Amino acid sequence: MGHHDNRTFGSAGTSGSAGRAGDADTDVEADVEADAPDAEPGTVEEDGELAALALKILVAGGFGVGKTTLVGAVSEIRPLRTEEQLSEAGELVDDTGGVAQKTTTTVAMDFGRITIRSGLSLYLFGTPGQDRFWFLWDELSTGALGAVVLADTRRLEDCFPAVDYFEHRRIPFVVAVNCFTEARRYGAHDVSRALDLEQGTPVVLCDARDKDSGKEVLIRLVEYAGRVHTARLLDSVGPQAGSV
Secondary structure (H helix, E strand, O other): OOOOOOOOOOOOOOOOOOOOOOOOOOOOOOOHHHHOOOOOOOOEEEEOOEEEEEEEEEEEEOOOOOHHHHHHHHOOOOOEEEEEEOOOHHHHOOOOOOOOOOOEEEEEEEEEEEEEEOOEEEEEEEOOOOHHHOHHHHHHHOOOOEEEEEEOHHHHHHHHHHHHHHHHOOOOEEEEEEOOOOOOOOOHHHHHHHHOOOOOOOEEEEOOOOHHHHHHHHHHHHHHHHHHHHHHHHHHHHHHHHHO
């Protein structure tokens, strides 16, 4: 997981800092299951003539890019968070350069839920950003429709591992550039070239703090992932259909 190591962002600085990554909230909701719908992610539940579809979405990206903030902004239930205070020991392995204001970090996952429209809900699973928590990604990605990779143009290299992960496992994803106030603005095409994304991978600009902005990112992902999965299904049955 590292063929993006040589990617650059033109003349953009990739040092600097990531800004807000969500307010600390160590009060993990023990009763999240009571708030969540009965259907498991990716299942259909019949209710009379209506079918409620719940889809599993991952929110990934580097340390401090805004994953917790995005999940919290769009979730219609109080999000479950597994954040802990940053420690002196963690300073040896976590790149906190330019993010001195960040005092907590996700150590397992964030969880939230949003209803896109009647009958369609998304379960959001925010992944931890540090390398030492990558062993959790395989478990979290099981059954996922797709993923959002959050990016900060000042630290673009931080999202390379997530891009590699989803490309290698053929999980559809969109890159959402979290437009921090202090960051220089780049267009979607520039970001796509800098990340050397596969053709057709969407890049969208967003504000992770804003619910409507975050919802638009999720809608874009669902639309894109739907097209990808449909195309793969057609490819898998095409030769058989042609031989009949």
